[in-house]
Amino acid sequence: MPFSLYFSPTPLITAPSPLSKPSFLVPYYHTLHAPKSPLCSSMEHALTHQGKQEAFDLRPEDSQTLPLGLRRDAMPSHVAVIMDGNRRWARLRDLPVRSGYEAGVESLRKIVEICCKWGIKVLSVFAFSSDNWFRPKVEVEFLMSLFERGMQEDTGIFFRENIRISVIGDLTKLPKALQELMVNLEEATKNNTLFQLIVAVSYSGHYDVVQACQRLALKAKCGLIEPSDINVSLMEQELETNCTEFPHPDLLIRTSGEFRISNFMLWQLAYTELYFAQSLWPDFGEAEFLKALLAFQQRQRRYGV
Amino acid sequence: MSSLKMAGNILCSASSFIRKCIFGVLRVGPIPNHIAFIMDGNRRYAKKQKLSHDGAAGGGGRYDAGFWALMVMLLYCQELGVKYITAYAFSIDNFKRKPEEVESLMTSMLEKFHLLDILVKLLAVRVHFAGNLELLSNELRASAMELTEATAAYSKSVLTICIAYTSRDEILHAVRESCEQKRIDLEFGNDDDDEIKLMKVEKNMYMAVAPDPDIIIRTGGENRLSNFLLWQSCWSHLHSMWVLWPEIGVWNLVFAILNFQRNKTYCLDMKKKEKEL
Numbered sequence: 001m002p003f004s005l006y007f008s009p010t011p012l013i014t015a016p017s018p019l020s021k022p023s024f025l026v027p028y029y030h031t032l033h034a035p036k037s038p039l040c041s042s043m044e045h046a047l048t049h050q051g052k053q054e055a056f057d058l059r060p061e062d063s064q065t066l067p068l069g070l071r072r073d074a075m076p077s078h079v080a081v082i083m084d085g086n087r088r089w090a091r092l093r094d095l096p097v098r099s100g101y102e103a104g105v106e107s108l109r110k111i112v113e114i115c116c117k118w119g120i121k122v123l124s125v126f127a128f129s130s131d132n133w134f135r136p137k138v139e140v141e142f143l144m145s146l147f148e149r150g151m152q153e154d155t156g157i158f159f160r161e162n163i164r165i166s167v168i169g170d171l172t173k174l175p176k177a178l179q180e181l182m183v184n185l186e187e188a189t190k191n192n193t194l195f196q197l198i199v200a201v202s203y204s205g206h207y208d209v210v211q212a213c214q215r216l217a218l219k220a221k222c223g224l225i226e227p228s229d230i231n232v233s234l235m236e237q238e239l240e241t242n243c244t245e246f247p248h249p250d251l252l253i254r255t256s257g258e259f260r261i262s263n264f265m266l267w268q269l270a271y272t273e274l275y276f277a278q279s280l281w282p283d284f285g286e287a288e289f290l291k292a293l294l295a296f297q298q299r300q301r302r303y304g305v
Numbered sequence: 306m307s308s309l310k311m312a313g314n315i316l317c318s319a320s321s322f323i324r325k326c327i328f329g330v331l332r333v334g335p336i337p338n339h340i341a342f343i344m345d346g347n348r349r350y351a352k353k354q355k356l357s358h359d360g361a362a363g364g365g366g367r368y369d370a371g372f373w374a375l376m377v378m379l380l381y382c383q384e385l386g387v388k389y390i391t392a393y394a395f396s397i398d399n400f401k402r403k404p405e406e407v408e409s410l411m412t413s414m415l416e417k418f419h420l421l422d423i424l425v426k427l428l429a430v431r432v433h434f435a436g437n438l439e440l441l442s443n444e445l446r447a448s449a450m451e452l453t454e455a456t457a458a459y460s461k462s463v464l465t466i467c468i469a470y471t472s473r474d475e476i477l478h479a480v481r482e483s484c485e486q487k488r489i490d491l492e493f494g495n496d497d498d499d500e501i502k503l504m505k506v507e508k509n510m511y512m513a514v515a516p517d518p519d520i521i522i523r524t525g526g527e528n529r530l531s532n533f534l535l536w537q538s539c540w541s542h543l544h545s546m547w548v549l550w551p552e553i554g555v556w557n558l559v560f561a562i563l564n565f566q567r568n569k570t571y572c573l574d575m576k577k578k579e580k581e582l
Contacts, residue, residue, distance in 0.1 A: 205539060209476060210503050217484040217501050221491060227484040230477060258568070263539035270473055270532040274543065304398020304471075304531060 066118055067290050074297040076250030078122040079115065080272070082264055083108065085256030085280030092280075098142050103282035105150050112197060114286055116161065118293075122196045122246045126264045130170065130204040147201065148178050151185055158185070162194035168240035169203030170211075196244055203240070205266030212238035241268055248272065251296045253289075255281045273299050324555055328385055331559065334566040337519035339389035340382060341541070343533055345525030346549030347371040353549075368413040370551035376424055381555055383428060383462050385562070389515040391465040393533045397437065397474055411445060414468070418448045422455065429461040435511035436470030437478070465515055472535035479509035479536075512537055520565045522558075524550040542568050 090100030
């Protein structure tokens, strides 16, 4: 369906299959054994919902059935998300803005779990744009503390579930403690292979291209390359998405009904299928994600041919 | 005058009057300064109309209807007060199509230059061609340059035709130029600063003649940018429509602009703030 007033496309299957029940089993496999530290304990406590302890249910892909209508061979390798609508979600409920962001984090956790189960290799999320620095100082500080808290609480999950974390963006603008945490987490999880979560913080598509240009100019200045040698391959080596095997998203989802890219991953989105969902990010759950993936699987990607 | 002809005239006048009224209402709100079109659906339209490559079926060449659709959009945009119109005519990726199809398209474009020349001079439209023109035949490139020069003095509207264009090629071109310029500046001591700024990269884009598009309209029902204006589209309102490009009409345009008007303020603010950074 076109993106405009006809918002979310009607999926072929109108009723998604029932959600798989939360598993109380230890995850099937993991590659990195993190020592049981107080941090892990607090992380497990943080995962508790209404008194129940839940873990990601990551049975191997072969035994995991996909919801009705979804084809495993046509799953996107890389999904990108613009997580829009957190503040509106809070305002609609007469809650403070911070509640919207916290609900957004919960929504992200759910989507990460679903991606792992359904065989999506990479999820990129637009957590904080370069333009978000213009927001009120209190809000920005809260977001920074939310990122710090979220990463600390979920460190155990990343290790246990074999999830690699990558952070892209201009990290020099972030508080030092957060910078260090992100760098350490990236380093510690770099060998995890099940799934990669790319978090774009203080990032914009323009910034990414300009910093790549900057690095190429430096190489040209040092005589390592000629400016005329600059091609697609050299460019992609310098872009921040060089941290992944799948740098180009197959599908971009933007929530909250806005129809724009908002300066996210401009180079990388050349052939990406765009999906604009009406729901606000905290409400974007499995059903909505399924709709987006079903719509994606109906698309004919021609790449200009 | 026959009654049928009279009825036709009345109908035309009525629809023209209605259109002028609708445009008048639209102009109460913000009118986009720049609209970009991804003209998708020509092949599907030709299949529907059973058109051959050379128009042997009598319905005109495959891309004739697409050309006239662009001219009609240009007319409507000018009437509305949209100053910049950009059309994605031919992507570098399209060279991967069947050779006979590419040749048919190139021949069609060459044939249309003469008509385009007459029309744009009538409408006082400046024409600019954006893309890697070295990939075109000498004849096509020469015609494009000739038309650009012939219309350089016009300023009522600017029509940018993206031909042999992809956004990544454009960005690479801008990056190469920026690196080369920076190297020369540093060599001759014109610049101490190693840093390349965003404005420098933007200046070297093929699309530097026009501001960023306010709306990008894609016909044919697909929801992707297909390597079009990636750099310039960061704050653009994206509007996809099912109608095939040759079938696009005034109401599709009106609808797209109405949607744009709902979102305009936020986009403008963000553009200003990014320039300040």
